[in-house]
Amino acid sequence: MNIVTFAPMLRIVAHIERLLWTQDCVILPEWGGFVRQTQPATYNKVTHSFCPAHKELTFNATLRHTDGLLTEAYRKAYSVDYPQAQLLVEEDLQALRNQLQTERQVSLGRLGTISLGDEEQLIFTPGDESWLNADSYGLKAFTCVPLPLLEEQQAVAQPVAAPTQKRSVYYIPIHRRALQGLTGAAAAVLLFFCVSTPVTEVSRTAYTASFLPTEITTTLREAPSSTPPASPTAEEKPVDQESLVEETTVKPEPVQPKAPMVDKPATPRKMYHLVIASFPTEDQADEFMGTVDRKQYRQMGKVTRGGKCRVYAARFDNRAEAERQLAQLRQTDRYKDAWLFISK
Numbered sequence: 001m002n003i004v005t006f007a008p009m010l011r012i013v014a015h016i017e018r019l020l021w022t023q024d025c026v027i028l029p030e031w032g033g034f035v036r037q038t039q040p041a042t043y044n045k046v047t048h049s050f051c052p053a054h055k056e057l058t059f060n061a062t063l064r065h066t067d068g069l070l071t072e073a074y075r076k077a078y079s080v081d082y083p084q085a086q087l088l089v090e091e092d093l094q095a096l097r098n099q100l101q102t103e104r105q106v107s108l109g110r111l112g113t114i115s116l117g118d119e120e121q122l123i124f125t126p127g128d129e130s131w132l133n134a135d136s137y138g139l140k141a142f143t144c145v146p147l148p149l150l151e152e153q154q155a156v157a158q159p160v161a162a163p164t165q166k167r168s169v170y171y172i173p174i175h176r177r178a179l180q181g182l183t184g185a186a187a188a189v190l191l192f193f194c195v196s197t198p199v200t201e202v203s204r205t206a207y208t209a210s211f212l213p214t215e216i217t218t219t220l221r222e223a224p225s226s227t228p229p230a231s232p233t234a235e236e237k238p239v240d241q242e243s244l245v246e247e248t249t250v251k252p253e254p255v256q257p258k259a260p261m262v263d264k265p266a267t268p269r270k271m272y273h274l275v276i277a278s279f280p281t282e283d284q285a286d287e288f289m290g291t292v293d294r295k296q297y298r299q300m301g302k303v304t305r306g307g308k309c310r311v312y313a314a315r316f317d318n319r320a321e322a323e324r325q326l327a328q329l330r331q332t333d334r335y336k337d338a339w340l341f342i343s344k
Contacts, residue, residue: 012092013109015073020057020132026069028093032122033063034111036132048146052139055132057111059124272322273303273312273341274329285309303343310341 019026020036027033034057041053075085100106105115112127145153276292279285285302288311292300299314313329316322322340329338 010109012070012089012096013111015070015077016111017109017131019069019073023069025063025067027063027065027067028070029066029089030064031093031096032059032061034058035060035063047143048149049141049143051141054139055129057126057129057132059112059114059122061122269317269344270319271315271317271343272319273310273315273343274322274326274338275310275312275341276329276335276338277311279309279311280307282309285311303341305341305343312341313338 016026016028016034020034024036025033037056037058039051039054039056042051043049044051071082071085071089074080074088075082078085078088080088096106100114100116105113107113108127110127110131113125115123115125117123277285277288279288282302282304289300289302292311292313294300297313300312301315302309302311304310313335314325316325326338326340329335
């Protein structure tokens with residue numbers, strides 16, 4: 001494109017843009033007309049998108065009738081009469097024709113481009129239309145998905161868990177009164193187990209106060225029970241004369257040999273352990289024993305009962321002595337929670 005054709009093209013494009021600010025249609029003689037259309041705000045129910053009101057520029061090749069707007073704009077801009085202005089318009093249009101025939105396409109700046117099709121028809125491609133929408137500057141199209149649809153999309157986007165195999169469900173009819181009875185029985189059984197759970201024997205004297213010394217109460221508790229009253233002797237029983245007569249007539253029964261006496265095994269003595277720690281496994285108990293001073297607690301050992309491994313500092317066969325040592329052991333901060341475990 002040379003300068004001779006370039007300057008008229010820019011001149012006619014500037015006049016068309018200026019006219020489209022105020023006019024809805026500007027016709028190029030023997031070419032067609034530029035039509036400015038105002039589109040209202042729209043809402044697309046499918047895509048849920050909102051589009052603000054805006055102006056669009058189209059080109060209608062059938063509008064070839066000269067309306068005189070472009071010639072009048074030339075006349076006012078260059079201060080010439082109407083025939084001279086008409087000649088200037090024809091000169092610019094001829095420059096557009098020459099470029100279109102040569103390059104098969106001509107640019108009209110912000111208006112867009114016009115090109116020749118396969119059948120020599122004019123094809124208009126609009127350019128940036130923001131210069132036409134100054135009154136709606138800043139308003140852009142946006143999408144607003146409804147909340148129920150958004151929740152549905154999120155639910156679908158989440159990974160679907162693998163279907164689990166259906167299991168047969170059987171319903172057993174139970175009467176309401178029978179259900180109440182079963183509930184009451186279950187509660188009674190649970191209460192029985194809670195109340196009757198065996199508890200390790202604990203010395204009451206070690207945890208309660210008393211007005212009597214511990215040695216006295218312990219001696220009284222361990223004292224043997226009083227002997228049962230002796231049965232009346234033969235001299236104290238009344239003598240029955242008839243029985244005496246019968247005894248004289250009855251033959252004496254043969255004396256059977258007595259069974260040899262078997263010594264009963266001696267009952268094991270109770271041992272009282274001063275427990276300082278309790279663990280579920282022996283390994284934990286051994287690890288704890290490694291942290292205790294063996295010189296101070298030479299009798300330290302471990303005893304396992306009921307799934308628990310208990311570490312004791314000392315053990316005694318005398319309860320009074322064990323309780324006295326327990327009181328001294330609790331004066332140490334580390335073993336203030338020591339307790340007495342009794343075993344046979």
